[in-house]
Amino acid sequence: MYMPPDEDCNKEPDYEELTPDQRRLAERMVAAGGLLLPENAEAAVRAGFCCEYCGTNMLGSVDVYAGWHWDHIVPKSKKGSNGLANKALACGPCNYIKGKYNPRRFAGPDATRKELIEVAKAEIIRRRARKQRDYIDRYLQVLREHESAGSEPTLTQNVNSPGPLLACA
Numbered sequence: 001m002y003m004p005p006d007e008d009c010n011k012e013p014d015y016e017e018l019t020p021d022q023r024r025l026a027e028r029m030v031a032a033g034g035l036l037l038p039e040n041a042e043a044a045v046r047a048g049f050c051c052e053y054c055g056t057n058m059l060g061s062v063d064v065y066a067g068w069h070w071d072h073i074v075p076k077s078k079k080g081s082n083g084l085a086n087k088a089l090a091c092g093p094c095n096y097i098k099g100k101y102n103p104r105r106f107a108g109p110d111a112t113r114k115e116l117i118e119v120a121k122a123e124i125i126r127r128r129a130r131k132q133r134d135y136i137d138r139y140l141q142v143l144r145e146h147e148s149a150g151s152e153p154t155l156t157q158n159v160n161s162p163g164p165l166l167a168c169a
């Protein structure tokens with residue numbers, strides 16, 4: 001695996017220029033009111049209003065809209081900037097899972113913004129699977145064992161049937 005020297009790990013991603021049509025759309029989004037700052041509107045249009053890591057439609061619902069995150073592709077802790085080139089629209093879970101991961105370190109100093117996103121995306125998929133296995137699957141196993149040991153089945157329904165597993169409502 002290529003490991004660039006430290007000074008190359010915080011190199012700014014290349015800037016992806018918006019097309020004139022995308023720029024008009026960003027301006028209209030800001031003019032429509034709400035809380036979208038001009039620079040964030042450009043980043044959101046560039047992202048197609050989708051999480052740049054998992055593809056979630058960030059205008060899909062109020063719940064998703066409430067969880068917009070601006071990920072720093074090269075983390076701020078690695079001297080990544082607050083500039084548009086270094087920002088990626090992300091859903092909360094992807095931003096949380098990516099954490100301080102720096103794709104530049106693995107993609108190399110010459111990787112484009114798109115390549116950095118691809119490297120981060122692959123890492124997020126790996127980490128997501130690991131969290132599923134290490135936390136969610138483990139907790140569900142404990143719940144199943146707890147119930148099969150004779151405790152009240154108040155927490156889970158039939159784990160083999162579709163539908164809500166947890167009685168959260």
Ligand SMILES: [Zn+2]
Nearest residue numbers: 051054091094
């Ligand atoms: Zn996401």
